[in-house]
Structures are given as C-alpha cells and as structure tokens.
Amino acid sequence: MSSSNITSFFRQEKKTTKRKNDGGGVAIAKLCSKIRSDLAPLLVSSTDQLRSTKESTKEAEERLKEFDIDMRYGPSMGLTRIERWDRASALGLCPPADVESLLLATSTISHCLWQGRV
Amino acid sequence: MADSEMGEATLERKLAVYRNLDERFVIREEKYKGQQFSHIYFMRLHHMRSQLQSLIPNWKPHLPVNTVLGLEEGKECIIVGTLYKHMKLKPSILDEYSKERSAIPLVKPHNFMSTDDHLILEDESGRVKLAGPMLAPSAFVTGIVIAVHGKETSEGDFFVEDFLEAGLAPQVDRPLDSREDKFVAFVSGLSVGTNAFNPLQFQLLVDHVTGHLGDENEQRISSKIVRLVIAGNSMHISHGFFSGQTVAPKDHAKLTEPIRELDIFLTQLVAALPVDIMPGCNDPANYSLPQQPLHRCLFAGASAYNTFVSCTNPHHFELDNVQFVGTSGQNIDDLYKYSDAKDKIEFMERTLRWRHLAPTAPNTLGCYPYVDKDPFLIESCPHVYFVGNQEKYETRLLQGPDKQLVRLISIPRFCETGVAVMVHKQTPLSLSLKFLPPVSLFLLFYLCSLTLGTWNAMRSVSPQICKCDCGYPMGTALGSSMHTRLCSYFTGDILPLPISAFFFYLGRLFSPDCCNF
Numbered sequence: 001m002s003s004s005n006i007t008s009f010f011r012q013e014k015k016t017t018k019r020k021n022d023g024g025g026v027a028i029a030k031l032c033s034k035i036r037s038d039l040a041p042l043l044v045s046s047t048d049q050l051r052s053t054k055e056s057t058k059e060a061e062e063r064l065k066e067f068d069i070d071m072r073y074g075p076s077m078g079l080t081r082i083e084r085w086d087r088a089s090a091l092g093l094c095p096p097a098d099v100e101s102l103l104l105a106t107s108t109i110s111h112c113l114w115q116g117r118v
Numbered sequence: 119m120a121d122s123e124m125g126e127a128t129l130e131r132k133l134a135v136y137r138n139l140d141e142r143f144v145i146r147e148e149k150y151k152g153q154q155f156s157h158i159y160f161m162r163l164h165h166m167r168s169q170l171q172s173l174i175p176n177w178k179p180h181l182p183v184n185t186v187l188g189l190e191e192g193k194e195c196i197i198v199g200t201l202y203k204h205m206k207l208k209p210s211i212l213d214e215y216s217k218e219r220s221a222i223p224l225v226k227p228h229n230f231m232s233t234d235d236h237l238i239l240e241d242e243s244g245r246v247k248l249a250g251p252m253l254a255p256s257a258f259v260t261g262i263v264i265a266v267h268g269k270e271t272s273e274g275d276f277f278v279e280d281f282l283e284a285g286l287a288p289q290v291d292r293p294l295d296s297r298e299d300k301f302v303a304f305v306s307g308l309s310v311g312t313n314a315f316n317p318l319q320f321q322l323l324v325d326h327v328t329g330h331l332g333d334e335n336e337q338r339i340s341s342k343i344v345r346l347v348i349a350g351n352s353m354h355i356s357h358g359f360f361s362g363q364t365v366a367p368k369d370h371a372k373l374t375e376p377i378r379e380l381d382i383f384l385t386q387l388v389a390a391l392p393v394d395i396m397p398g399c400n401d402p403a404n405y406s407l408p409q410q411p412l413h414r415c416l417f418a419g420a421s422a423y424n425t426f427v428s429c430t431n432p433h434h435f436e437l438d439n440v441q442f443v444g445t446s447g448q449n450i451d452d453l454y455k456y457s458d459a460k461d462k463i464e465f466m467e468r469t470l471r472w473r474h475l476a477p478t479a480p481n482t483l484g485c486y487p488y489v490d491k492d493p494f495l496i497e498s499c500p501h502v503y504f505v506g507n508q509e510k511y512e513t514r515l516l517q518g519p520d521k522q523l524v525r526l527i528s529i530p531r532f533c534e535t536g537v538a539v540m541v542h543k544q545t546p547l548s549l550s551l552k553f554l555p556p557v558s559l560f561l562l563f564y565l566c567s568l569t570l571g572t573w574n575a576m577r578s579v580s581p582q583i584c585k586c587d588c589g590y591p592m593g594t595a596l597g598s599s600m601h602t603r604l605c606s607y608f609t610g611d612i613l614p615l616p617i618s619a620f621f622f623y624l625g626r627l628f629s630p631d632c633c634n635f
Contacts, residue, residue, distance in 0.1 A: 071242040072242070074156075074160035074161075075156040077153070077156070078151065078154055078157065078487075079151070079489050087489070087490050
C-alpha cells in the first residue's frame, strides 16, 4: 500500500477553518463542525490506519476525558466534544490543539463521558 | 373639522429610518438536544467576567483576583462570580415530594423574600457563602455577575467589604441632529378579549394616532408620531381553552374572536403608520424568553401591510440611530417577585447596571437553553429602555458615569389605565396620553388641550377663547372647538355651566398662566 498513489490524484488541502470572533456570541460551532465534516475524510492520514491499537485509543480517551473535566471550557454535558472545543476557541480560551486533532479522528466518542448516564 | 381642512395643505406623517435588531433573539438555527441550563450560565459568567476584569484595575488595582477554590483564610482578595440567592420561600417542585407535609399556604405570596435569604457566590471552581452587611440580599437576585472584595472567615464564609457591579454599558452617541420633532408611541396590555377591554378607549387611541381626531394642532402632533410599539398582552384567550380538550365547533368563534378584533384595530393602525407588535405573557406565543414573533397568520388583515412588523420579546430596534430596547414586562415582574425596590423603575435601573435584561432567567423565568450565547446581555446601553404591562406610568432619566443617558419608561396596562406613552425621539422626553372611558371623555379632551395649552404657553402662543357664548377661555383651538361641541350637545343651560366651570378651574389648577383673563 503506497501512499504516493493517493497523493498523485488526491489533492490534500490544508485545513482552512476560519474562525470569526463575534462579540455577541453568535453560534459558529455549527459552521465549524460542518467544515470539519467535509474535510475530515481527507485528514485521516494513512499512518492512523496502521496504528489503530487499543493503547492509542485508550490514550486518546484519557486525553479527551481530561478535556471534558477541565472546567475552564465550561460544562461538557449536552453538547458534542467538537462543539465544546469550537465554543472554547471562539471565546478565546485557547483549548489544546492536540485535543482537536484527536477529535477529528472518527474513532473517538463524540459526546462527553457522562452523556446518557446522568 | 373636515371643512376647515379644505384648502389647507395636508399634513404628512414624519418618517424615520428603522432598523430591527431582533436577530439575536430569534430562534432559528438552535436545535434542542437535551442540554441543560449550565451553558447559558457559563456564557454569562465568561462574558461578564471579562467585562468586570477590565473594570477592576480602576476600582481596586492592588488586590489579587482569585477563584473561589483559591481562597485563603484571612487574605484579602477579589472574587468574581455569579450570585445565587438562597430563598426558603421560593416555591420548589421538590416540595411536592418532601416527606414533611408542612402546611402549604393557600394564598401564594406575590413576593418570596424572607429575612433568612442569603447570597452565595459561585464560579466554575466552587461556591462560597457571602456574609457581611454590605450586600443586602433584598436588592439582589440569582443570576447576576459581580465582583466582591473581602476575605474568607474562619467559618468558611466570605466576608464582603465592597462589591462592584458592571455598571451601565458604554453607549453609542445619540445623534445630535435635527430640529424635527419625532415621537414614538408605546402602548401595552390591550387585552382584547377580556372584560376589561373597552373598544371605545382603544378606538380613541387608534383615531388619535392615525390623525382622525382633533383639530389641526392635534393632527400636527399625531403626524409627528413615527412609530407605534405594542409592548405585549394585546389579546387574551380564555383559559378554559387551555385544558387540552378539543374545542367544540360552537366555541371556535370564541377562540378566534379576540384575535380578529385585534386584527381589525391593527389594520387601521398599520394603514397609517408603522407598528411593531411584541408578544407578552398572555399572547399566543411561546412561554419562555425570548418569545418569538407572533405569527403573521394571526393577523390576516394587518400582515398584508409592510408597515406591520411582528417582533420578539425582548425587542431591540433603532430609529434614526436612537437605540430602543424593551420587554413586555416578564423580566421586571420576576425581579419584583424575588427582590425589593422602591419602584419598578429602580428594577429597570438595576438590570441596566447588571448589564443583563433578565438576570433571573433561567432560574425562575423561563428561557431557552442556549449553548453558546446569552442573548440577554446588554452590550451597549440603549437610549430608551421600556417595559410594558406595569401598574402605572413612570419614567426617569438615568445618567451614567460615562455620559450615558437613558430614558426609562414603564408602560402601564392600557385596559386598566387607558394610558399610552409618547416618547420624543431626540430629547429623551416622554409624556403620557390618557384615553378614558366616556364619562371622562370630556376630561380627556380637556387634558389634551391643557397640555397643548401649556406647550403653546411655553412657546408664547396666545390662548384661545371659547367660541360659544359662555365666554370661558380655553387652552387652545382644540380645547375651544371641543368645548363648543360639548356646549352644543346640551340643550339646557344648567349643565354646561357647572361642567365648563369645573374644567375652567381644573385648568387653572394645572396651568395657571394658561387660562388667564
């Protein structure tokens, strides 16, 4: 399986999510998640497919759980993790970028750890 | 009256540039996914905290700002958080399930305050009880964000030495312009469909505003009204229909009658001037704030005109760059239930100082569970702030530390008081127009003429003499023409004299210079 074949005909675009910071708090999470859902298939690189071991998903979950519990970014129940990340970055709270990349990988759970249990 | 107009120029109604700014209150894209209200509180705290943090350096720059969890005993600091007022009399759904069946009072008190109320400050990290005489719980409600200065005591409470509210938001400069007088008329609580509604009263208002009433001076004033805002509770549908049972065909008419009646009046209004109609707590709109605009299908006649605008509650609009913000009264009524002030205008002042239109939402006031915004935050101070469906007409001019100037208006219920309010767009002047039932009809006209009389007196126009034989001087041509008409209605000599005398002396009471002879 050679990745060069893919890149020869599949132009991989750079992620271009534009973030507008409206003072009035206009919802942009929907716009961001829509852009993301369009670009996500392009961004799942081939290296991920090779490394989909249980340890890595467990690590990812741990990292995301930390993100859920972090109170700086607000409550985590009731919205998906991506939406919460987008909201945090729209408010200028600078959420960690590694969480974002983890969230874009489709194997992670979209809601916070308490969703459906509380 | 029509005869006198022939051969004279027709009066044109003044126009004003209108911009509807209700977009943030309209629920369009939001989808309810089962979220709770914690998000709206988070957004409120985040937004208000950043504003307070920019004000703290001017207030007490030498003190550190901590989180609640970072409090140390005895160390003086500032904490910023949301207030929660613990009230033991506040009705709670859990009371139904509590094991101790204490006697529930049959009469629900209108105000749930008690002397045991105490305040708690909360931020993301924790909450702490506030102690000390500085913060009187009766002046505060749950949901406002403030900064407090003090220190933690040995009992774990936070002893408050001083507190800081955000204060009035910065205001866009009022446009300096024009010698043109323009008025905006406000009315609320029409309650079409109840027994309290008097169609003659409302028809009088409609006629006055559309310019079908009064002589030329009166019509000139009406032509300066550029907009009418109906601030909620325009109709009232009998509560018998809310039981959830199917409405029998014979009752269909009763269900739609109030709406149709209102539509007839509205069609007359919108044909003459732009009208904004807001929903109130009794209108067929959703219950929780922000109430969405009343649907066009309810107003078959009026919605055909482009001067008809159905607005949200709260309503924010701009007329010739003057900012108007107002609600149909639910926010202030809720504050009245959970806190104390000397009048409703003081509640309105407080909401401006807290920079939030409805701080008790979602605690005791229904509100949509927004996830990523709190639309009730006041980003810029309005020039006119109005609240509908109150007991009486009150108004005040509020001045802020940064040269902000706000006209606060409490609009009374029209069905009870017959009072509408006119606000001068430029100078923040407001006056009330009282429309009374037939017995006091004459008094109404006379009062109108008196106000005009004083107006004219201020502009040194000479008062007019009644054209009838009784010879009593009247305030204006309106007053005199009305008086003539009144005199002509009575056949005998006995009645006019006492009535005229009454009006005359009443006139002397209100404006002594006016009726001098």
